[in-house]
Amino acid sequence: MTAYNFDEIIDRTQHHSAKWNAFERDCLPMWVADMDFRSPPAAIDAMIERARHGVFGYTMDPPRLKEAIVERMERLYDWRISPEDVLFSPGLVLALCATCSGFGQPGDTVLIQTPVYGSFFKAVRANLKIAANINMEYVADDAHTFHYENDYDEFEQVARDPRATIHLQCNPQNPAGFLYSRADLERIGEICLKHKVLIVADEIHSDLILEGRHIPIATLSDEIAQNTLTMIAPSKTFNLAGLACSVLIAQNKDIRETAAAALQSISAHVNIMGYEAAYGAYTGGEEWLRQALRYLKDNRDYAINYIRARLPQIKTTVPQSTYLLWMDMRDLPIEGDVSAFCRETAGVAPSPGEFFGEAGQGFVRLNFGCPRSTLTQGLERLRAAVDQLAVTA
Ligand SMILES: Cc1ncc(COP(=O)(O)O)c(C=O)c1O
Numbered sequence: 001m002t003a004y005n006f007d008e009i010i011d012r013t014q015h016h017s018a019k020w021n022a023f024e025r026d027c028l029p030m031w032v033a034d035m036d037f038r039s040p041p042a043a044i045d046a047m048i049e050r051a052r053h054g055v056f057g058y059t060m061d062p063p064r065l066k067e068a069i070v071e072r073m074e075r076l077y078d079w080r081i082s083p084e085d086v087l088f089s090p091g092l093v094l095a096l097c098a099t100c101s102g103f104g105q106p107g108d109t110v111l112i113q114t115p116v117y118g119s120f121f122k123a124v125r126a127n128l129k130i131a132a133n134i135n136m137e138y139v140a141d142d143a144h145t146f147h148y149e150n151d152y153d154e155f156e157q158v159a160r161d162p163r164a165t166i167h168l169q170c171n172p173q174n175p176a177g178f179l180y181s182r183a184d185l186e187r188i189g190e191i192c193l194k195h196k197v198l199i200v201a202d203e204i205h206s207d208l209i210l211e212g213r214h215i216p217i218a219t220l221s222d223e224i225a226q227n228t229l230t231m232i233a234p235s236k237t238f239n240l241a242g243l244a245c246s247v248l249i250a251q252n253k254d255i256r257e258t259a260a261a262a263l264q265s266i267s268a269h270v271n272i273m274g275y276e277a278a279y280g281a282y283t284g285g286e287e288w289l290r291q292a293l294r295y296l297k298d299n300r301d302y303a304i305n306y307i308r309a310r311l312p313q314i315k316t317t318v319p320q321s322t323y324l325l326w327m328d329m330r331d332l333p334i335e336g337d338v339s340a341f342c343r344e345t346a347g348v349a350p351s352p353g354e355f356f357g358e359a360g361q362g363f364v365r366l367n368f369g370c371p372r373s374t375l376t377q378g379l380e381r382l383r384a385a386v387d388q389l390a391v392t393a
Pocket residue numbers: 033090091092093094117170174202204205233235241244246
Protein backbone atom coordinates (compact mmCIF):
# COMPACT_ATOMS: atom_id res chain seq x y z
CA MET A 1 0.00 0.00 0.00
CA THR A 2 1.32 3.47 -0.87
CA ALA A 3 2.22 5.62 2.12
CA TYR A 4 1.54 9.24 1.19
CA ASN A 5 4.04 11.80 2.38
CA PHE A 6 2.17 14.68 3.98
CA ASP A 7 5.42 15.98 5.52
CA GLU A 8 6.73 17.02 2.11
CA ILE A 9 7.15 20.77 1.66
CA ILE A 10 5.82 21.71 -1.77
CA ASP A 11 6.63 25.21 -3.01
CA ARG A 12 3.36 26.84 -4.11
CA THR A 13 4.67 30.36 -4.57
CA GLN A 14 5.35 29.96 -8.31
CA HIS A 15 1.78 29.05 -9.24
CA HIS A 16 -0.30 32.12 -8.37
CA SER A 17 -1.61 30.43 -5.25
CA ALA A 18 -4.34 32.52 -3.61
CA LYS A 19 -3.08 31.28 -0.26
CA TRP A 20 0.64 31.72 -0.75
CA ASN A 21 0.83 34.78 -2.97
CA ALA A 22 -1.52 37.06 -1.04
CA PHE A 23 1.05 38.27 1.48
CA GLU A 24 4.74 39.16 1.67
CA ARG A 25 7.06 36.16 1.26
CA ASP A 26 8.07 36.22 4.93
CA CYS A 27 4.47 35.91 6.17
CA LEU A 28 3.38 32.29 6.60
CA PRO A 29 -0.10 31.84 5.07
CA MET A 30 -2.45 29.81 7.28
CA TRP A 31 -5.70 31.29 6.11
CA VAL A 32 -7.91 30.29 3.12
CA ALA A 33 -9.17 26.69 3.31
CA ASP A 34 -6.94 24.72 1.00
CA MET A 35 -4.22 22.32 2.04
CA ASP A 36 -0.54 22.31 1.15
CA PHE A 37 -0.67 18.61 0.21
CA ARG A 38 -0.48 17.08 -3.26
CA SER A 39 -3.87 15.65 -4.29
CA PRO A 40 -4.44 11.90 -4.62
CA PRO A 41 -2.72 10.30 -7.64
CA ALA A 42 -6.12 9.04 -8.84
CA ALA A 43 -7.22 12.68 -9.37
CA ILE A 44 -3.94 13.73 -11.00
CA ASP A 45 -3.81 10.69 -13.30
CA ALA A 46 -7.40 11.21 -14.42
CA MET A 47 -6.53 14.75 -15.53
CA ILE A 48 -3.32 13.67 -17.28
CA GLU A 49 -5.15 10.99 -19.20
CA ARG A 50 -7.86 13.42 -20.24
CA ALA A 51 -5.27 16.06 -21.20
CA ARG A 52 -3.62 13.52 -23.54
CA HIS A 53 -6.84 13.26 -25.53
CA GLY A 54 -6.12 16.81 -26.54
CA VAL A 55 -9.60 18.05 -27.47
CA PHE A 56 -11.30 20.24 -24.89
CA GLY A 57 -14.59 21.37 -26.37
CA TYR A 58 -17.80 21.99 -24.42
CA THR A 59 -18.70 19.13 -22.15
CA MET A 60 -21.76 17.56 -20.57
CA ASP A 61 -22.21 16.53 -16.93
CA PRO A 62 -20.56 13.08 -16.90
CA PRO A 63 -23.12 10.36 -16.05
CA ARG A 64 -20.40 8.20 -14.48
CA LEU A 65 -19.59 10.99 -12.00
CA LYS A 66 -23.27 11.20 -11.02
CA GLU A 67 -23.28 7.45 -10.49
CA ALA A 68 -20.11 7.65 -8.37
CA ILE A 69 -21.83 10.26 -6.18
CA VAL A 70 -24.98 8.13 -5.85
CA GLU A 71 -22.82 5.17 -4.83
CA ARG A 72 -20.81 7.30 -2.39
CA MET A 73 -23.88 8.69 -0.61
CA GLU A 74 -25.27 5.19 -0.15
CA ARG A 75 -21.94 3.79 1.06
CA LEU A 76 -21.20 6.62 3.50
CA TYR A 77 -24.67 7.44 4.83
CA ASP A 78 -27.06 4.79 3.56
CA TRP A 79 -28.62 7.73 1.68
CA ARG A 80 -30.39 6.56 -1.48
CA ILE A 81 -30.47 9.23 -4.14
CA SER A 82 -30.68 8.87 -7.90
CA PRO A 83 -28.48 10.33 -10.65
CA GLU A 84 -31.24 12.82 -11.61
CA ASP A 85 -31.01 14.36 -8.13
CA VAL A 86 -27.43 15.50 -8.80
CA LEU A 87 -26.45 18.87 -10.27
CA PHE A 88 -23.02 20.43 -10.67
CA SER A 89 -21.67 23.92 -10.11
CA PRO A 90 -18.26 25.51 -10.61
CA GLY A 91 -17.81 26.12 -6.88
CA LEU A 92 -20.09 26.13 -3.88
CA VAL A 93 -20.01 29.86 -3.28
CA LEU A 94 -21.43 30.30 -6.74
CA ALA A 95 -24.09 27.68 -5.94
CA LEU A 96 -24.94 29.53 -2.71
CA CYS A 97 -25.28 32.78 -4.68
CA ALA A 98 -27.44 31.12 -7.35
CA THR A 99 -29.64 29.63 -4.63
CA CYS A 100 -30.10 32.97 -2.89
CA SER A 101 -31.05 34.46 -6.24
CA GLY A 102 -33.32 31.61 -7.39
CA PHE A 103 -35.43 31.12 -4.28
CA GLY A 104 -37.65 33.76 -2.67
CA GLN A 105 -37.88 37.49 -3.29
CA PRO A 106 -35.64 40.48 -2.60
CA GLY A 107 -36.13 41.52 1.02
CA ASP A 108 -36.69 37.95 2.24
CA THR A 109 -34.65 36.82 5.20
CA VAL A 110 -32.08 34.04 5.34
CA LEU A 111 -31.41 32.32 8.67
CA ILE A 112 -27.74 31.92 9.53
CA GLN A 113 -26.17 30.66 12.75
CA THR A 114 -23.03 32.68 13.39
CA PRO A 115 -20.05 32.83 13.41
CA VAL A 116 -20.05 31.10 10.05
CA TYR A 117 -18.22 30.96 6.71
CA GLY A 118 -18.23 34.58 5.47
CA SER A 119 -19.39 33.95 1.90
CA PHE A 120 -22.82 33.08 3.30
CA PHE A 121 -23.30 36.79 4.03
CA LYS A 122 -22.02 37.69 0.57
CA ALA A 123 -24.46 35.30 -1.13
CA VAL A 124 -27.35 36.79 0.84
CA ARG A 125 -26.38 40.44 0.30
CA ALA A 126 -25.57 40.07 -3.38
CA ASN A 127 -29.09 38.81 -3.98
CA LEU A 128 -30.88 41.55 -2.05
CA LYS A 129 -31.88 39.32 0.81
CA ILE A 130 -31.40 40.03 4.49
CA ALA A 131 -29.28 37.88 6.77
CA ALA A 132 -31.04 37.01 10.03
CA ASN A 133 -28.03 36.19 12.15
CA ILE A 134 -28.52 33.97 15.18
CA ASN A 135 -25.43 33.99 17.35
CA MET A 136 -24.38 30.61 18.70
CA GLU A 137 -23.65 30.54 22.42
CA TYR A 138 -19.98 30.41 23.39
CA VAL A 139 -19.45 27.80 26.11
CA ALA A 140 -16.06 27.29 27.80
CA ASP A 141 -15.05 23.64 28.34
CA ASP A 142 -12.16 24.55 30.64
CA ALA A 143 -9.47 27.24 30.69
CA HIS A 144 -8.28 26.26 27.21
CA THR A 145 -11.07 25.09 24.95
CA PHE A 146 -14.64 26.06 24.13
CA HIS A 147 -17.56 24.99 21.99
CA TYR A 148 -20.81 26.50 20.75
CA GLU A 149 -24.41 25.66 21.53
CA ASN A 150 -27.50 26.71 19.61
CA ASP A 151 -30.71 28.20 20.88
CA TYR A 152 -33.53 26.76 18.80
CA ASP A 153 -36.26 28.83 20.45
CA GLU A 154 -34.59 31.91 19.02
CA PHE A 155 -34.13 30.08 15.71
CA GLU A 156 -37.83 29.30 15.57
CA GLN A 157 -38.76 32.86 16.42
CA VAL A 158 -36.78 34.07 13.40
CA ALA A 159 -38.15 31.26 11.19
CA ARG A 160 -41.69 32.30 12.07
CA ASP A 161 -41.29 35.61 10.19
CA PRO A 162 -43.23 35.18 6.91
CA ARG A 163 -40.27 36.68 5.04
CA ALA A 164 -37.97 33.86 6.25
CA THR A 165 -37.27 31.85 3.08
CA ILE A 166 -33.96 30.02 3.38
CA HIS A 167 -31.79 28.60 6.13
CA LEU A 168 -28.13 28.41 5.10
CA GLN A 169 -26.73 25.59 7.19
CA CYS A 170 -23.06 24.79 7.56
CA ASN A 171 -22.41 21.24 8.73
CA PRO A 172 -19.64 20.37 9.53
CA GLN A 173 -19.41 23.87 10.89
CA ASN A 174 -16.85 26.32 9.56
CA PRO A 175 -15.08 27.92 11.48
CA ALA A 176 -15.80 26.00 14.71
CA GLY A 177 -15.34 22.51 13.21
CA PHE A 178 -18.17 20.81 15.11
CA LEU A 179 -20.65 18.30 13.74
CA TYR A 180 -24.30 19.04 14.33
CA SER A 181 -25.90 16.32 16.46
CA ARG A 182 -28.87 14.32 15.24
CA ALA A 183 -31.03 16.08 17.83
CA ASP A 184 -29.99 19.55 16.60
CA LEU A 185 -30.55 18.57 12.97
CA GLU A 186 -33.97 17.17 13.78
CA ARG A 187 -34.92 20.41 15.49
CA ILE A 188 -33.71 22.45 12.49
CA GLY A 189 -35.48 20.13 10.05
CA GLU A 190 -38.72 20.28 11.97
CA ILE A 191 -38.71 24.09 12.38
CA CYS A 192 -37.88 24.66 8.71
CA LEU A 193 -40.65 22.30 7.60
CA LYS A 194 -43.17 23.90 9.93
CA HIS A 195 -42.41 27.44 8.74
CA LYS A 196 -41.72 26.58 5.08
CA VAL A 197 -38.08 27.60 5.15
CA LEU A 198 -35.86 25.89 2.55
CA ILE A 199 -32.80 24.18 4.04
CA VAL A 200 -29.65 24.79 2.04
CA ALA A 201 -27.15 22.44 3.65
CA ASP A 202 -23.55 23.34 2.87
CA GLU A 203 -21.83 20.05 3.72
CA ILE A 204 -18.60 20.79 1.84
CA HIS A 205 -16.46 19.64 4.80
CA SER A 206 -18.38 16.39 5.34
CA ASP A 207 -15.61 14.06 4.16
CA LEU A 208 -13.08 15.62 6.53
CA ILE A 209 -14.18 13.92 9.74
CA LEU A 210 -11.53 13.66 12.45
CA GLU A 211 -13.88 12.09 14.99
CA GLY A 212 -17.60 11.38 15.20
CA ARG A 213 -20.03 10.86 12.33
CA HIS A 214 -21.44 13.34 9.85
CA ILE A 215 -25.19 13.16 9.35
CA PRO A 216 -26.52 14.75 6.13
CA ILE A 217 -29.65 16.58 7.22
CA ALA A 218 -31.53 15.22 4.18
CA THR A 219 -31.17 11.67 5.57
CA LEU A 220 -33.33 12.40 8.62
CA SER A 221 -36.70 11.85 6.93
CA ASP A 222 -38.38 11.95 3.54
CA GLU A 223 -40.11 15.21 4.48
CA ILE A 224 -36.81 16.87 5.36
CA ALA A 225 -35.19 15.48 2.20
CA GLN A 226 -38.02 17.07 0.21
CA ASN A 227 -37.19 20.45 1.81
CA THR A 228 -33.42 20.35 1.41
CA LEU A 229 -30.81 21.33 -1.14
CA THR A 230 -27.52 19.70 -0.10
CA MET A 231 -24.12 20.87 -1.32
CA ILE A 232 -20.96 18.80 -1.21
CA ALA A 233 -17.70 18.81 -3.16
CA PRO A 234 -14.45 16.92 -3.65
CA SER A 235 -12.65 20.28 -3.38
CA LYS A 236 -11.88 20.42 0.35
CA THR A 237 -11.68 16.64 0.70
CA PHE A 238 -9.04 16.02 -1.95
CA ASN A 239 -7.55 19.52 -2.18
CA LEU A 240 -9.00 20.34 -5.61
CA ALA A 241 -10.47 23.79 -4.89
CA GLY A 242 -8.82 25.47 -7.91
CA LEU A 243 -10.61 23.02 -10.22
CA ALA A 244 -14.04 24.35 -9.21
CA CYS A 245 -16.30 21.31 -9.35
CA SER A 246 -19.06 21.11 -6.74
CA VAL A 247 -22.14 18.99 -6.32
CA LEU A 248 -25.75 19.82 -5.46
CA ILE A 249 -28.24 17.16 -4.40
CA ALA A 250 -31.97 17.85 -4.49
CA GLN A 251 -34.48 15.02 -4.22
CA ASN A 252 -37.39 17.41 -4.65
CA LYS A 253 -38.10 18.11 -8.33
CA ASP A 254 -39.20 21.74 -7.84
CA ILE A 255 -36.17 22.59 -5.73
CA ARG A 256 -33.91 20.88 -8.25
CA GLU A 257 -35.44 22.66 -11.22
CA THR A 258 -35.27 26.05 -9.51
CA ALA A 259 -31.63 25.49 -8.55
CA ALA A 260 -30.79 24.25 -12.06
CA ALA A 261 -32.48 27.28 -13.63
CA ALA A 262 -30.61 29.66 -11.32
CA LEU A 263 -27.31 28.01 -12.26
CA GLN A 264 -28.18 28.07 -15.96
CA SER A 265 -29.12 31.73 -15.84
CA ILE A 266 -25.49 32.54 -15.08
CA SER A 267 -24.05 29.86 -17.43
CA ALA A 268 -22.46 28.02 -14.52
CA HIS A 269 -20.49 25.23 -16.22
CA VAL A 270 -17.84 23.03 -14.62
CA ASN A 271 -14.71 22.62 -16.72
CA ILE A 272 -13.52 19.28 -18.07
CA MET A 273 -10.58 18.94 -15.67
CA GLY A 274 -12.80 19.61 -12.66
CA TYR A 275 -15.04 16.72 -13.65
CA GLU A 276 -12.10 14.40 -14.35
CA ALA A 277 -10.37 15.14 -11.05
CA ALA A 278 -13.65 14.72 -9.13
CA TYR A 279 -14.29 11.35 -10.74
CA GLY A 280 -10.71 10.18 -10.18
CA ALA A 281 -10.75 11.28 -6.53
CA TYR A 282 -14.17 9.88 -5.69
CA THR A 283 -13.40 6.52 -7.25
CA GLY A 284 -9.70 6.13 -6.40
CA GLY A 285 -8.84 8.56 -3.59
CA GLU A 286 -10.16 6.76 -0.51
CA GLU A 287 -6.83 5.45 0.82
CA TRP A 288 -5.22 8.88 0.35
CA LEU A 289 -8.12 10.41 2.30
CA ARG A 290 -7.79 7.86 5.11
CA GLN A 291 -4.12 8.73 5.51
CA ALA A 292 -4.74 12.48 5.16
CA LEU A 293 -7.34 12.36 7.93
CA ARG A 294 -4.93 10.58 10.25
CA TYR A 295 -2.30 13.23 9.55
CA LEU A 296 -4.79 16.08 10.04
CA LYS A 297 -6.00 14.64 13.34
CA ASP A 298 -2.42 14.46 14.58
CA ASN A 299 -1.91 18.05 13.43
CA ARG A 300 -5.03 19.13 15.28
CA ASP A 301 -3.88 17.46 18.50
CA TYR A 302 -0.38 18.82 18.11
CA ALA A 303 -1.66 22.40 17.64
CA ILE A 304 -4.10 22.19 20.55
CA ASN A 305 -1.48 20.72 22.89
CA TYR A 306 1.03 23.35 21.82
CA ILE A 307 -1.44 26.17 22.47
CA ARG A 308 -2.48 24.70 25.84
CA ALA A 309 1.13 24.49 26.98
CA ARG A 310 2.71 27.56 25.43
CA LEU A 311 -0.03 29.98 24.43
CA PRO A 312 -2.45 29.56 27.36
CA GLN A 313 -4.01 32.99 26.77
CA ILE A 314 -5.49 31.65 23.51
CA LYS A 315 -8.56 29.40 23.66
CA THR A 316 -9.56 27.11 20.83
CA THR A 317 -12.31 24.79 19.71
CA VAL A 318 -11.51 21.09 19.32
CA PRO A 319 -12.66 20.57 15.73
CA GLN A 320 -14.30 17.22 14.98
CA SER A 321 -13.95 18.04 11.31
CA THR A 322 -11.96 20.17 8.85
CA TYR A 323 -8.37 21.37 9.15
CA LEU A 324 -9.36 24.70 10.66
CA LEU A 325 -8.75 25.79 14.23
CA TRP A 326 -10.96 28.58 15.61
CA MET A 327 -8.96 30.60 18.10
CA ASP A 328 -10.26 33.06 20.69
CA MET A 329 -7.56 35.71 21.19
CA ARG A 330 -9.65 38.16 23.20
CA ASP A 331 -7.62 37.67 26.39
CA LEU A 332 -4.41 38.91 24.79
CA PRO A 333 -3.47 42.56 25.39
CA ILE A 334 -3.71 43.46 21.70
CA GLU A 335 -5.13 46.78 20.66
CA GLY A 336 -7.21 46.55 17.51
CA ASP A 337 -7.30 43.78 14.99
CA VAL A 338 -5.87 40.46 16.25
CA SER A 339 -5.33 39.10 12.73
CA ALA A 340 -3.25 42.19 11.87
CA PHE A 341 -1.17 41.43 14.98
CA CYS A 342 -0.67 37.85 13.71
CA ARG A 343 0.38 39.06 10.25
CA GLU A 344 2.43 42.11 11.15
CA THR A 345 4.01 41.10 14.46
CA ALA A 346 4.11 37.29 14.29
CA GLY A 347 4.49 36.86 10.50
CA VAL A 348 1.61 34.37 10.30
CA ALA A 349 -1.57 34.98 8.30
CA PRO A 350 -4.67 33.22 9.70
CA SER A 351 -8.17 34.14 8.47
CA PRO A 352 -9.52 37.23 10.27
CA GLY A 353 -12.38 36.40 12.62
CA GLU A 354 -14.51 39.26 11.23
CA PHE A 355 -14.89 37.32 7.98
CA PHE A 356 -17.17 34.97 9.93
CA GLY A 357 -19.49 37.75 11.11
CA GLU A 358 -19.57 40.14 14.03
CA ALA A 359 -19.40 37.22 16.45
CA GLY A 360 -15.89 36.57 15.08
CA GLN A 361 -14.31 39.74 16.45
CA GLY A 362 -11.22 38.95 18.53
CA PHE A 363 -10.93 35.50 16.89
CA VAL A 364 -8.85 34.10 14.05
CA ARG A 365 -9.02 30.83 12.12
CA LEU A 366 -5.80 28.88 11.65
CA ASN A 367 -5.44 26.40 8.78
CA PHE A 368 -3.53 23.28 9.88
CA GLY A 369 -3.82 21.50 6.51
CA CYS A 370 -0.07 21.68 6.03
CA PRO A 371 3.10 19.71 6.83
CA ARG A 372 3.77 19.43 10.57
CA SER A 373 6.97 21.47 10.20
CA THR A 374 4.98 24.37 8.70
CA LEU A 375 2.45 24.17 11.51
CA THR A 376 5.24 24.15 14.09
CA GLN A 377 6.80 27.18 12.47
CA GLY A 378 3.48 29.06 12.52
CA LEU A 379 2.83 28.25 16.17
CA GLU A 380 6.37 29.19 17.17
CA ARG A 381 6.10 32.52 15.40
CA LEU A 382 2.85 33.18 17.19
CA ARG A 383 4.35 32.26 20.54
CA ALA A 384 7.35 34.54 20.03
CA ALA A 385 5.04 37.48 19.24
CA VAL A 386 2.76 36.77 22.21
CA ASP A 387 5.77 36.41 24.54
CA GLN A 388 6.92 39.80 23.32
CA LEU A 389 3.55 41.28 24.32
CA ALA A 390 4.22 40.20 27.92
CA VAL A 391 7.64 41.87 27.85
CA THR A 392 6.30 45.17 26.53
CA ALA A 393 3.13 45.20 28.71
C1 LIG B 1 -18.51 26.12 4.28
C2 LIG B 1 -17.87 26.44 2.97
N1 LIG B 1 -18.63 26.55 1.87
C3 LIG B 1 -18.09 26.86 0.67
C4 LIG B 1 -16.73 27.05 0.53
C5 LIG B 1 -16.13 27.45 -0.77
O1 LIG B 1 -16.50 26.59 -1.76
P1 LIG B 1 -16.00 26.83 -3.27
O2 LIG B 1 -14.53 26.98 -3.23
O3 LIG B 1 -16.45 25.57 -3.92
O4 LIG B 1 -16.71 28.03 -3.77
C6 LIG B 1 -15.90 26.95 1.66
C7 LIG B 1 -14.46 27.21 1.54
O5 LIG B 1 -13.75 27.36 2.47
C8 LIG B 1 -16.50 26.62 2.90
O6 LIG B 1 -15.75 26.50 4.00
